[in-house]
Amino acid sequence: MARTTTPPFRCTECGWTSLKWAGRCGECQKWGTVVDVTSALVSARGTASVRVEGDRIARPITQVEANSVAYWPSGIAEFDRVLGGGIVPGAAILLSGEPGVGKSTLLLEVASRAAATGARVLYVTAEESASQVRLRAQRTGAMHDNLFLAAEVDLSVILGQIDQVDPQLVIVDSVQTVSSSTIDGIAGGTSQVREVASTLIRVSKDRNLPVLLVGHVTKDGTIAGPRLLEHLVDVVCQFEGDRQTALRFIRAHKNRFGPTDEVGCFEMTGDGIAEVADPSGLFMSRNGTPVSGTCITVAMEGRRALPVEVQALIVASSTPQPRRVVNGVDSSRVAMLLAVLERRAGIRLGDADVYVSTVGGIKITEPGADLAIALALASASREKPFPQTMAAVGEISLAGEIRPVSSPKQRASEARRLGFTQLVDAESGNLREALRRAFSAAGSERDRELDRAF
Numbered sequence: 001m002a003r004t005t006t007p008p009f010r011c012t013e014c015g016w017t018s019l020k021w022a023g024r025c026g027e028c029q030k031w032g033t034v035v036d037v038t039s040a041l042v043s044a045r046g047t048a049s050v051r052v053e054g055d056r057i058a059r060p061i062t063q064v065e066a067n068s069v070a071y072w073p074s075g076i077a078e079f080d081r082v083l084g085g086g087i088v089p090g091a092a093i094l095l096s097g098e099p100g101v102g103k104s105t106l107l108l109e110v111a112s113r114a115a116a117t118g119a120r121v122l123y124v125t126a127e128e129s130a131s132q133v134r135l136r137a138q139r140t141g142a143m144h145d146n147l148f149l150a151a152e153v154d155l156s157v158i159l160g161q162i163d164q165v166d167p168q169l170v171i172v173d174s175v176q177t178v179s180s181s182t183i184d185g186i187a188g189g190t191s192q193v194r195e196v197a198s199t200l201i202r203v204s205k206d207r208n209l210p211v212l213l214v215g216h217v218t219k220d221g222t223i224a225g226p227r228l229l230e231h232l233v234d235v236v237c238q239f240e241g242d243r244q245t246a247l248r249f250i251r252a253h254k255n256r257f258g259p260t261d262e263v264g265c266f267e268m269t270g271d272g273i274a275e276v277a278d279p280s281g282l283f284m285s286r287n288g289t290p291v292s293g294t295c296i297t298v299a300m301e302g303r304r305a306l307p308v309e310v311q312a313l314i315v316a317s318s319t320p321q322p323r324r325v326v327n328g329v330d331s332s333r334v335a336m337l338l339a340v341l342e343r344r345a346g347i348r349l350g351d352a353d354v355y356v357s358t359v360g361g362i363k364i365t366e367p368g369a370d371l372a373i374a375l376a377l378a379s380a381s382r383e384k385p386f387p388q389t390m391a392a393v394g395e396i397s398l399a400g401e402i403r404p405v406s407s408p409k410q411r412a413s414e415a416r417r418l419g420f421t422q423l424v425d426a427e428s429g430n431l432r433e434a435l436r437r438a439f440s441a442a443g444s445e446r447d448r449e450l451d452r453a454f
Contacts, residue, residue, distance in 0.1 A: 010037045012190070013227055032190045033226070071257075072210070075113025078265055078275040079106070082237060082250050084258015087169070090208040091257065092201045094175075094230065095250075096215040096223045097239035102248055103214050105140065105273050106239065106266070107171050108133070110212070112142035114169050120146050122167040126153045126177035140272030153187065155180040155196050162203065172200065174214035176224055188216075193225035201232050230254065241268075245361035247282065248273070251302065263302035280418055283308040283360035290442075293380030296391040296420060297372030298411040299364050305407070305414035307391070308362055310369065312376035313355040322351060328358030329373060330365065337374050337396060344400030345431050347381055367395040368405035371424065374431060375438050386442050391420040392434070400431045 007017035011034050016027035022034050052058075071086030080086045087093070097103045104125075111121045125133050130151040137143055150161045155178055162170060172178065175197055179187035183195045197213065204211040213233065216224040223230060230236050234256045241248035248266040252258070265276040276282065284296065284307060293312040298305050310329070317323065326334050334356050341347040356373060358364060371394035379386055393411050394402040404426040405411070415423055422441050428434035 008036055009034050030190075032185075074110050075117065076110060076275055077277065079110060079250065082252045082255075082262045082264045083235060084252075084255055084262070087210045088234070088257050089210055090205055091210050091235060092204050092233040093210070093212045093235040093237065094215050094223070094233040095212060095237045095239055096217050098217060098221075101239050101241050102266070102268055102273055103239050104128075104133075104173055105136065105268075106250075107173060107212055107214065108137055108142050109140065109273055111147050111169070111171055112137070112140075112144055115144040115146035118146065119168040120148065120165060121169045121171070122148045122150065122161060122165045124150050124152055124158055124161065124170070124172045124178075126151070126172070127174060142272070153178055155199060159199070159203065162209075167209070169210055169212070170200075170204075171212045172214065174216055175200075175229070176216045188224070190226050194228055197225075197229050197232055242361050242363075247276075247279075247361060249301070259303070261302040263304050265304075280307050280414075283358065283362050285309055285311075285359050290385035290388055292383045292385040293376055295372040295376040295379065295386060296415075297364075297369045298391060298393050298415050299362075299366060299369055300405075300407055300411070305410050306362070307414065307418055307420075308364060308369070308372075309359040310364075310372045310376045311357050311359065312373070312380040314349060314377070314380040315353045315355075317351060317353045323353040323355075325354070326356045328361065328363050329356055329369065333367070333370065334373060336398070337370060337377065340396055340398060340400055340431065341374055341377060345378070345435055347378055349377065349381060352381075366405070368393055368411075370394060370396040371402060371431075371434060375424070375435070378435055378438075382439075384439060384442055386438055387422065389420055390422040390424065390438065390441055391415045392424040392438070394424070394426050394428070394434070396431060402426045402428055402430060402434055 007019050009018045009021050010016065011025040011027065013025065013030050013033045014028040016025050018026065018034065024031050025033050071088060073080055073086040095103055095107065108123065111123050115121045130149050133149055148165050148167065152158050152161065158178065176188040176193060178196045179192050180195045183191050185191050200211055200213065203209065215229065218224050235252060236254040237250055237252050239248065239250045246268040248268060250264040252260045252262065254260065265279045266273050267276050295310050297308055297310060299308050324331065324335065338349050338354065342350060372392040374396055375386065375392050393405060395405055396402060412423060424434050424438050428437055
């Protein structure tokens with residue numbers, strides 16, 4: 001009988017095993033994740049059981065006391081919304097995002113708001129000097145005596161700073177630039193990030209101290225370092241935004257203390273970052289007269305309903321292949337809607353250049369904006385504007401029917417709150433009926449304007 005042997009090397013990311021060491025995992029293609037597990041197997045086989053006594057004995061879950069989570073408001077309502085109500089003592093929060101999106105500016109504002117409440121905050125910067133952070137804090141108005149600043153890259157020194165300052169909140173910017181002298185490798189490596197994160201999280205749990213960590217992202221948008229980093233922390237937030245616009249969104253991809261479908265809205269200004277409690281006016285134009293090729297929809301960003309204006313422009317094409325230019329919407333979705341408009345509604349746009357865009361730089365990925373895009377295209381082709389009190393919400397299928405979307409009551413209430421008294425939705429049944437209702441509403445609006453004029 002052949003003897004079975006256990007491969008002595010294993011990848012810490014995906015579990016791939018090998019008989020010999022490799023610098024790169026053969027399964028997930030990660031570098032530096034293949035380690036020797038022979039010693040760990042030997043120690044595990046020799047582990048003896050320990051008698052469990054006292055409070056550590058396992059008991060039925062119905063007899064476990066349920067302690068309510070006490071949220072600590074950070075002073076920024078949009079950030080607290082994403083976290084589920086505020087910062088939980090002892091929580092480890094990881095904030096990631098593209099370079100230059102405003103992660104450090106946001107956390108510096110969080111630190112200053114927390115310091116203004118009387119809490120002692122330790123801000124550890126491992127990427128900038130202390131004078132550089134002070135200049136930014138002076139520009140954004142984040143100066144406070146309870147905000148302690150340390151420019152350190154050594155983990156042991158950071159732990160000493162925590163012992164000396166005794167803060168109620170710790171911010172480390174960033175975890176990929178901190179290294180431990182007890183682990184081989186450069187800062188940002190797999191072993192270094194694992195050791196730094198696990199040590200800071202252990203300190204957070206032992207002292208009931210909330211810790212906010214800044215994480216770098218790779219070129220494909222994922223958080224740099226081992227995937228273990230996302231498993232260890234309690235909350236994983238993504239800070240995103242377009243560099244061409246001042247709008248920023250923060251979302252929670254993982255949250256042990258609250259929902260993961262909330263969205264926080266911010267705006268980058270010359271004085272720092274400002275929260276936008278009501279972003280309804282950011283994604284709509286302020287033109288006083290109706291313009292053809294525009295339609296309002298109510299999109300859902302997490303649990304928040306946002307009114308978004310979709311604009312379309314149809315011009316005669318001068319090339320054999322007409323252009324299709326989109327901004328803020330899915331190009332394949334627009335191509336499908338053009339085909340449905342031609343086949344189900346009789347609107348031919350195959351020989352014209354089509355331009356579709358959203359106002360404010362927001363990106364719409366949900367299918368609930370299909371009807372607004374189709375109505376904007378039909379309005380542009382006929383050069384007939386819709387009334388400014390009309391909004392459209394609905395998903396369009398290839399058969400031309402309009403399907404209902406998620407959160408219809410919340411969308412309708414938000415539309416009524418903003419003054420949209422006419423809502424074209426799934427009650428129309430199909431695309432032809434929706435177009436008829438929309439254009440009849442436009443005719444009624446024009447008739448009322450003529451009555452007021454004469």
